Amino acid sequence: MSARQATISDVETSGKRQALLGAGHVLLGKLGQALLTLWATVTLLFVAQAVLPGDRATIYLNVLEGYSVTRTPEELAPINREFGFDRPLLVQYADYVGGVLQGDLGTALQSRRPVTDLILEQIGATALLAVSAIVLAWLIALAWTLATAGRHPALSRIGATVEALAAGMPHYWLGLLLLLAFAVHLDWFPVVGGDSWRGLWLPALTLAIPLAGFLGQAIRGEYEHALGQPHVLSSRARGTDEWRVRVVHALRPALIPGITLTGWALGALVSGAVIVENVFSRPGIGALLVSAVELKEFELISGIILIVSLVYVLITFLTDWLYTLVDPRVSFERKGEA
Amino acid sequence: MTHERHSAGETLFQVKNLNVGFRTPHGYKRVVRDFELTLRRGETLAIVGESGSGKTVATRALIGLAGDNAVVAADVLRYKDTDLRQAGRQTLKKLRGAQVGYVLQDALVSLDPLQPIRNEIAEPLDAHARLSKAEIRERTIQLLTEVGVPQPEIRKDQYPGELSGGLRQRALIATALALHPPVIIADEPTTALDVVVQAQVLGVLAQLIARGTSLILISHDLAVVARLADRILVMKSGIIVESGTRDEVLGNPQHAYTKALIQAVPSGDTRGRRLSPAAPARIGRPRRHGEAAENDSATPILEAKHLSKSFHGPDGRLREAVADVSFELFKGEVLGIVGASGSGKSTLARLLLALTDYDAGAVLYRGLEWPRADDRTKRRVRGKISVVYQDPYSSFDPRWNVGRILEDALRLHAEDGHAPQRADLLELLEAVGLNESHLRARPRHLSGGQRQRVAIARALAVHPEILILDEAVSALDVSIQAQILDLLEDLKARYSLSILFISHDLGVIHHIADRVLVMKDGAVVEEGDADAVFHAPRHRYTQELVAALPHFDNSRGAGRHP
Structure with missing residues (x-):
């Protein structure tokens, strides 16, 4: 009680300046956390490459020549020298970190091209797919929630059931189903997606529908809870339009769990993209990752992992900022306290 | 007030035989029956x-907000010339x-x-x-x-x-x-x-x-x-x-x-008289006594000496929540603490209970600074001081029934691992005006008053000498509050309890307390006998508080206005 009182009176008196100071402080802390996460990722990736079983020079030669045999030290020596595998681990580590800092993620073995270039070529398509999927998922989830939640109990139950079903649909199954129905049967969309706009619809929907199910489940509970709150009744008693009551007073607080989930979902979308890009023959990181794994292209895999981590960190920042937009009570400052 | 002033005014609301009920999974439940109302300008x-x-439901029905599953029927339900029964x-x-x-x-x-x-x-x-x-x-x-x-x-x-x-x-x-x-x-x-x-x-x-x-x-x-x-x-x-x-x-x-x-x-x-029509709870003789109390009424049983406690505000500034507070609580006495919310009353309670450590001063139980004593002593003294809060609901495990809640409290302080007897449970329930039928009830099935009774029973389970009540009746309806206040008086006499009664409600404090502390911004601004403090307040703040109180004189069963 007294703690709450303190917060209130202090906000009233000392004003925004103090809050901003606190916010700057916490922002620095968050930046530090983000850098720590990225550093840990880079280190883990290096350890995985340097320490995991399988001599790197052997793997390199095998990938290069296309067959697996045991190599003699004479064969390996020039490779080790060329890539510096014979140097002390710490030197190699410093070299690796230095390269990452300059955007050099190494060279892909088979294509002999820089990993950074390969990823940059493909990442646009995947980003477009992921963002479209998220936007679609939000649109579906919001429309579905507004249409079915907080109305007749039977309708609400149907709404929730459909959400649970959608959330449980595996991507490969849903993708094939959509492909068969809308591309093969109805011929509304191309069977081979490529990178055309028309080809984006089905892959994006494949990713969006299960995500919309998850989002809907998260939003629905909070939305129906908010509808029962006294401040909603308060608003209705002012003669406010029902539509406004629902959107402004009930839907807004319900967005918070949805935003949290979206941050998480972006990671899940990458694994979804692997499947969807294959099903719909789309270019993208997913396709690149699959081929890299098949070829044991460690540098390329590491590069993709690093980029995905970077995106994750950025998304976390973005969701933290979105919270403050939706709920003014959540400031960076308060989150820092908790 | 001139209440005849507008008696000839135009009729705004007219309601006759309003009935409101709710369709629930357990069937139809009528909440308002034959409600009538005429409101003039x-x-x-x-x-x-x-x-x-049903007072809230009845008025909400006037503007069609009784609820989605409400069934509203009335012979007359109109605002001016609009028939609200057919209103879209x-x-x-x-x-x-x-x-x-x-x-x-x-x-x-x-x-x-x-x-x-x-x-x-x-x-x-x-x-x-x-x-x-x-x-x-x-x-x-x-x-x-x-x-x-x-x-x-x-x-x-x-x-x-x-x-x-x-x-x-x-x-x-x-x-x-x-x-x-x-x-x-x-x-x-x-x-x-x-x-x-x-x-x-x-x-x-x-x-x-x-x-x-x-x-x-x-x-x-x-x-x-x-x-x-x-x-x-x-x-x-x-x-x-x-x-x-x-x-x-x-x-x-x-x-x-x-x-x-x-x-x-x-x-x-109302000091010294019962507030509720219910007969005093028939409280049996306590089966077990606590350790023989030193019958020395001259030494305070609980004492605060120059207690201070500061907290860091969200902006990092130090804020004094309790500032140099001293008081003495004697055996069998009710000491009331009043003050606005944020005046440090609840922090003080936490300091007395050794739930929060103080920055300066001392809390003495029978002359012993127990919050700084060794764990064994602390455990012993903890059993002597019980607390009841405003909302007991959140302090109950919702899965436990009343029997288990009380058993747990009894076991906590039973000497040499004595398993609590059913008779002990029944004695506790009886003491707070409940009975055997409540043993199996879970907190959510109890009314607010019953829950507060269970909380008091739990506090009594350890045979305390001191009861700290932190806004314990503030959330209750006046009739339920009356019953709980009566119950506390009964228990005080029965178990010779010393009570520290914290409340923002001056009426409650004046009714029950022997002596009163008035707190403002963490400090005690006035202390004295209840009647003296309320009838002749010396400090400006106390005077403001007393003046702000809408007075209701029920000694003759009549209303009076300032």
């Missing part, structure tokens, strides 16, 4: 009754906000925490009038000024969480006032506010009435009702048991329930 009508009596969505929407303003209970949850208050005030303006942005802005500031919110230009952009309880309540009233509707329905507008803030809100309501607004006031606080109402309806279990002018109902109550309600209001005049 400029008149203030109060509806009193305990929670669950649009008609009701035009009624709400424009003709009838509704102020819900508890502004903390009745304002959207995510909206600055200017948006909430603009809402009815948007819904009913075509105003430009500048006009709305101007109107918002004007409304906030009207309800006495200082610095409206700054306040309008703040969120409910940034406002104090009093400002929040006034902002909520401003949202209902936006279009100056002829009728305002206010549901418990002063409940849970401390006395100074309550006086401010009452002032705002009195101004409304003076301007000719008709007010339907729902309240269980008879002092508030006595001050504002022209006519009073008394409801119990969904039925109007008595109605009439204020002086008729408060001065010469006919129904037993009304009489009991009036008798139940604690104040200085």
Whole structure:
């Protein structure tokens, strides 16, 4: 009680300046956390490459020549020298970190091209797919929630059931189903997606529908809870339009769990993209990752992992900022306290 | 108050035989039965009754907001010339906000925490009038000024969480006032506010009435009702048991329930007499005694010496929550601590219970500074001091039934791992006016009063010498509060308890306390015998508190107004 009182009176008196100071402080802390996460990722990736079983020079030669045999030290020596595998681990580590800092993620073995270039070529398509999927998922989830939640109990139950079903649909199954129905049967969309706009619809929907199910489940509970709150009744008693009551007073607080989930979902979308890009023959990181794994292209895999981590960190920042937009009570400052 | 003033005014609301019920999974449940009401222009009508009596549902039904699963039927239900029984969505929407303003209970949850208050005030303006942005802005500031919110230009952009309880309540009233509707329905507008803030809100309501607004006031606080109402309806279990002018109902109550309600209001005049009609709980002789108490009434049983405690505020500044507080609690005494919310009362309780460590000073139990003693001593003394909070619900494990809750408390302090006997449980239940049938009940199945009884039983399970009650009756209806206060008096006598009674309610403190401490901003500003402090307050702050109290004199069963 007294703690709450303190917060209130202090906000009233000392004003925004103090809050901003606190916010700057916490922002620095968050930046530090983000850098720590990225550093840990880079280190883990290096350890995985340097320490995991399988001599790197052997793997390199095998990938290069296309067959697996045991190599003699004479064969390996020039490779080790060329890539510096014979140097002390710490030197190699410093070299690796230095390269990452300059955007050099190494060279892909088979294509002999820089990993950074390969990823940059493909990442646009995947980003477009992921963002479209998220936007679609939000649109579906919001429309579905507004249409079915907080109305007749039977309708609400149907709404929730459909959400649970959608959330449980595996991507490969849903993708094939959509492909068969809308591309093969109805011929509304191309069977081979490529990178055309028309080809984006089905892959994006494949990713969006299960995500919309998850989002809907998260939003629905909070939305129906908010509808029962006294401040909603308060608003209705002012003669406010029902539509406004629902959107402004009930839907807004319900967005918070949805935003949290979206941050998480972006990671899940990458694994979804692997499947969807294959099903719909789309270019993208997913396709690149699959081929890299098949070829044991460690540098390329590491590069993709690093980029995905970077995106994750950025998304976390973005969701933290979105919270403050939706709920003014959540400031960076308060989150820092908790 | 001139309650005949508008008696010839135009009839605004007319209700005959209103019945409201709810369809629930367990069948139809009727909540309001044969409700009747006539509201004339400029008149203030109060509806009193305990929670669950149907007063809120009945008034919500007037504007079609009884609930989605509500079944509303009436012979007459009209606002002016509009028959509300057939009213469609649009008609009701035009009624709400424009003709009838509704102020819900508890502004903390009745304002959207995510909206600055200017948006909430603009809402009815948007819904009913075509105003430009500048006009709305101007109107918002004007409304906030009207309800006495200082610095409206700054306040309008703040969120409910940034406002104090009093400002929040006034902002909520401003949202209902936006279009100056002829009728305002206010549901418990002063409940849970401390006395100074309550006086401010009452002032705002009195101004409304003076301007000719008709007010339907729902309240269980008879002092508030006595001050504002022209006519009073008394409801119990969904039925109007008595109605009439204020002086008729408060001065010469006919129904037993009304009489009991009036008798139940604690104040200085009720000291030493029972508030509830219920007979004293038949409390058996305690089966086990605590260790023989040193019968030395000269040494205080609990003592605070120059206690201080500071906390860091969110901005990093140090804020003194308890500042140099000293007092003594003697055996068998009730010491009351009053003060507004935020005055440090609850922090003080935590220091006394050794739940929070103090910065300076000492807490002494029979002369021993126990919070700084070794763990064994601490455990022993903990059993001597029990606490009951305002909301026991959150301190119960919802999966446990009453029997298990009490058993757990009994086992905690049973000597040499003695398993609690069924007889011990029954004795505890009996002591707090419950019985065997409650053993299996879970907290959510109990009423607020019953839950508080269980909390008291749990506190008694350890055979304490000292009971600390932190706003323990503040959330209860006046009739339930009366029963709990009576129960505490009985228990005090039976177990020779010393009680530290913390409350923001001056009436409660004056009723029960022998001596009183008045706290403000963490410090004790006045201390003395209850009668002396309340009848002849010396400190300015205490004088303000006492002056702000809407007085209700029930010693003769009659209402009086300041």
